[in-house]
Amino acid sequence: xxxxxxxxxxxxxxxxxxxxxxxxxxxxxxxxxxxxxxxxxxxxxxxxxxxxxxxxxxxxxxxxxxxxxxxxxxxxxxxxxxxxxxxxxxxxxxxxxxxxxxxxxxxxxxxxxxxxxxxxxxxxxxxxxxxxxxxxxxxxxxxxxxxxxxxxxxxxxxxxxxxxxxxxxxxxxxxxxxxxxxxxxxxxxx
Amino acid sequence: xxxxxxxxxxxxxxxxxxxxxxxxxxxxxxxxxxxxxxxxxxxxxxxxxxxxxxxxxxxxxxxxxxxxxxx
Numbered sequence: 001x002x003x004x005x006x007x008x009x010x011x012x013x014x015x016x017x018x019x020x021x022x023x024x025x026x027x028x029x030x031x032x033x034x035x036x037x038x039x040x041x042x043x044x045x046x047x048x049x050x051x052x053x054x055x056x057x058x059x060x061x062x063x064x065x066x067x068x069x070x071x072x073x074x075x076x077x078x079x080x081x082x083x084x085x086x087x088x089x090x091x092x093x094x095x096x097x098x099x100x101x102x103x104x105x106x107x108x109x110x111x112x113x114x115x116x117x118x119x120x121x122x123x124x125x126x127x128x129x130x131x132x133x134x135x136x137x138x139x140x141x142x143x144x145x146x147x148x149x150x151x152x153x154x155x156x157x158x159x160x161x162x163x164x165x166x167x168x169x170x171x172x173x174x175x176x177x178x179x180x181x182x183x184x185x186x187x188x189x190x
Numbered sequence: 191x192x193x194x195x196x197x198x199x200x201x202x203x204x205x206x207x208x209x210x211x212x213x214x215x216x217x218x219x220x221x222x223x224x225x226x227x228x229x230x231x232x233x234x235x236x237x238x239x240x241x242x243x244x245x246x247x248x249x250x251x252x253x254x255x256x257x258x259x260x261x
Binding site: 016048050051052053056058060061062065092094095099101124126133137140141142143145177179188 | 201207216219237
């Protein structure tokens with residue numbers, strides 16, 4: 001992203017650069033600048049915060065949408081396997097060079113994830129487990145289309161995903177999201 | 191539905207879902223996680239799909255758009 005816009009620097013661009021810094025760099029910078037003030041003036045008028053959170057889980061019309069840390073994706077794939085308990089798993093790989101489809105057993109899928117937790121990190125895949133569809137981009141950005149049975153268990157599944165990613169919350173309502181920007185989890189349920 | 195069709199529609203759904211989130215994802219995220227995979231799908235569709243597949247993809251996109259209107 002370009003920081004310069006003409007001769008000035010936009011607060012959004014500055015905030016985005018700060019967001020890309022390490023925790024140590026942010027701490028050092030906070031000694032010189034009021035980061036909260038920069039964050040405040042960088043927010044769009046519609047109130048939606050800009051940037052990429054550490055964690056996001058939200059309901060969609062037909063399932064869930066997730067942004068999870070890459071290092072937690074293996075946990076989440078194994079959780080899907082356990083909760084959806086499919087007979088077979090169909091994986092479509094969307095590599096730029098080749099579109100490839102494979103069908104694997106649950107055991108083979110589990111072995112793959114356990115032996116190579118980073119397997120999906122550089123891949124874009126559609127994973128089908130008994131009419132549940134998980135589209136995963138780089139293993140961390142996912143849309144999960146749930147079948148009617150799993151849709152009835154969405155709150156429970158979502159709570160378990162939160163747990164698999166190292167946080168704690170039990171969802172109680174039908175529509176919700178959980179988001180983590182720094183350390184604290186923000187929850188909305190309706 | 192053929193998987194190449196289903197997969198392409200899935201990445202379009204991922205893009206739509208981002209527009210409904212309570213925050214605005216960074217341009218880099220949209221590019222890397224949604225647009226580039228979607229471009230890859232289009233290339234695969236041209237290489238390995240049929241005209242009928244392409245039509246089914248458009249129909250799938252239209253269905254996802256209905257969800258967007260009613261969300």
